[in-house]
Amino acid sequence: MGTSAPEPNNDDICLSLDGVTISYGNFEAVRDVYMDIPRGKVTAFIGPSGCGKSTVLRAINRMNDLIPGCHLKGRVVFDGHDIYDRRVDPVEVRRRIGMVFQKPNPFPKTIYENIAFGARINGYRGNMDDLVERALRKAAVWDECKDKLKESGLALSGGQQQRLCIARAIATEPEVILMDEPCSALDPISTLKIEETMHELKRSYTIVIVTHNMQQAVRVADMTAFFNAEAVEGGSGKVGYLVEFEETERIFNAPNQQATQDYVSGRFG
Numbered sequence: 001m002g003t004s005a006p007e008p009n010n011d012d013i014c015l016s017l018d019g020v021t022i023s024y025g026n027f028e029a030v031r032d033v034y035m036d037i038p039r040g041k042v043t044a045f046i047g048p049s050g051c052g053k054s055t056v057l058r059a060i061n062r063m064n065d066l067i068p069g070c071h072l073k074g075r076v077v078f079d080g081h082d083i084y085d086r087r088v089d090p091v092e093v094r095r096r097i098g099m100v101f102q103k104p105n106p107f108p109k110t111i112y113e114n115i116a117f118g119a120r121i122n123g124y125r126g127n128m129d130d131l132v133e134r135a136l137r138k139a140a141v142w143d144e145c146k147d148k149l150k151e152s153g154l155a156l157s158g159g160q161q162q163r164l165c166i167a168r169a170i171a172t173e174p175e176v177i178l179m180d181e182p183c184s185a186l187d188p189i190s191t192l193k194i195e196e197t198m199h200e201l202k203r204s205y206t207i208v209i210v211t212h213n214m215q216q217a218v219r220v221a222d223m224t225a226f227f228n229a230e231a232v233e234g235g236s237g238k239v240g241y242l243v244e245f246e247e248t249e250r251i252f253n254a255p256n257q258q259a260t261q262d263y264v265s266g267r268f269g
């Protein structure tokens with residue numbers, strides 16, 4: 001992606017956060033995060049509100065660039081290159097590292113166009129009908145959509161819209177899919193469908209999900225990162241930090257840190 005010399009490759013690691021500190025103006029939201037996100041697995045970010053989970057997630061595909069005053073120190077290494085290198089195109093980063101948001105946000109276009117639009121902009125030259133079908137199938141929403149491809153994406157149910165948004169993210173052929181609380185606006189049945197879809201998707205993609213729902217982390221994630229926030233000396237706000245990053249089973253059954261134990265067992269604050 002970049003033109004700098006590639007760093008040594010570790011095939012099992014998809015993305016490395018290397019001393020990442022993110023500020024909004026003068027406010028330091030999250031400090032000094034180091035983590036190696038494994039390839040082909042689901043990684044969950046959990047932790048109390050305001051500890052910086054979404055901020056870190058958005059840093060992984062340079063989505064924070066769109067927030068005026070947001071600034072990152074450190075490096076995010078993907079495919080051997082720092083995605084914040086001056087020579088790297090953020091649009092290309094976001095194509096390779098796609099994102100699904102909290103609220104389903106289909107374009108006000110047909111179901112077909114929701115998929116085809118981004119692919120066309122990215123210069124896709126293959127058979128568009130095939131791409132639309134493939135993406136909708138991978139996102140497990142083909143059966144519900146196949147007879148109404150020319151209808152508006154907004155006419156689908158919330159859960160179907162979210163799977164359409166996953167299909168839209170897949171259509172640009174990313175390697176990573178970031179999901180920011182993708183089920184928080186959905187009913188339990190739609191939530192289970194998305195979770196099942198994630199199990200399928202991790203065969204082809206690396207997934208990072210922010211979730212408030214600890215049961216969801218247990219159900220879907222191979223690895224879990226627990227973030228917390230602490231008061232800053234002399235300051236009024238709190239700064240987020242990564243407490244620990246381990247296999248999900250370990251985080252929920254035998255974490256290294258007392259703060260993690262307190263959080264996962266509900267004895268927090």
Ligand SMILES: Nc1ncnc2c1ncn2[C@@H]1O[C@H](COP(=O)(O)OP(=O)(O)OP(=O)(O)O)[C@@H](O)[C@H]1O
Nearest residue numbers: 024029047048049050051052053054055056067240
């Ligand atoms: N656009 C922004 N401008 C200024 N401050 C922001 C912005 N977005 C987030 N923050 C601040 O950064 C800190 C981390 O927020 P963030 O949304 O990343 O936390 P979170 O752990 O994802 O929270 P939640 O679980 O409530 O979504 C908070 O103090 C928040 O107020």
